[in-house]
């Protein structure tokens with residue numbers, strides 16, 4: 539989106555980011571604090587990230603969803619060390635991505651993080667077999683041949699593609715290619731695997747297989763996984779889904795498994811709005827439409843919650859139903 543007059547200036551955003559205390563998300567593995575990324579394109583400013591906050595704990599499997607243009611790829615480019623934000627802070631493990639030299643950036647990309655991209659051609663070398671593709675990053679990192687062979691076999695087996703070891707990418711289905719790509723991304727034991735639309739070119743059934751592969755490696759190896767997608771259906775496969783809107787985190791869905799008294803289990807999905815550090819909260823569109831919330835709204839602090847309702851004559855709002863409460 540283009541810059542509007544009432545949007546904060548870059549200077550103001552930078553100043554705000556620097557004012558923040560340094561402890562934000564100190565226990566998280568991935569911490570994005572007020573990330574801003576502004577592109578200059580033919581004299582027009584595009585604010586792809588507008589103060590985005592995101593925390594991911596070690597061992598989590600998180601999906602980041604958002605409409606086209608919401609800033610997902612920009613965020614992933616920053617987290618993968620390919621792009622630098624205009625302002626804000628970003629840390630992955632002990633790596634401060636704002637202060638890395640070119641050399642450190644290469645080390646970071648080789649040792650700390652792994653990637654799976656939407657285009658399989660970007661993930662796999664076409665003239666190498668699946669096993670050779672998994673072997674390659676380890677060979678470049680100087681891992682001994684025997685250890686490489688064991689790890690390659692283990693990863694391909696874990697991802698259900700052991701039988702594809704001697705085939706080239708062109709001889710594999712799209713889903714098999716992406717599962718081999720996950721193995722390649724994990725070869726050098728990264729702490730985090732970033733996947734950008736890994737199921738974007740696949741049908742629903744094959745997508746489920748690939749997501750299952752991500753869940754398996756998250757569970758078996760403990761690798762933290764961040765999947766970026768425009769497919770809201772992915773949220774059914776992960777514990778936490780973070781929605782991005784207009785370059786900011788807007789809401790989160792957390793799925794937990796609860797056990798009934800009779801021992802049966804069921805999954806509960808709870809939606810949360812995300813309050814940013816300036817106190818802004820984005821109300822879900824359906825809430826705004828249902829209550830016709832536009833422009834100025836009434837706000838009241840209650841004992842345990844905040845009430846918010848349309849700015850209409852008082853007679854029309856004698857009580858505040860629970861549904862109008864923000865969380």
Ligand SMILES: Nc1ncnc2c1ncn2[C@@H]1O[C@H](COP(=O)(O)OP(=O)(O)OP(=O)(O)O)[C@@H](O)[C@H]1O
Nearest residue numbers: 539577579584586605606607608609610611612768
């Ligand atoms: N290199 C660039 N130059 C100028 N504008 C850019 C550039 N890259 C991205 N943008 C703009 O930044 C905004 C966010 O883009 P981004 O690609 O991060 O969104 P996205 O959520 O990944 O979208 P999609 O799902 O379509 O890939 C968009 O308005 C886009 O046009």
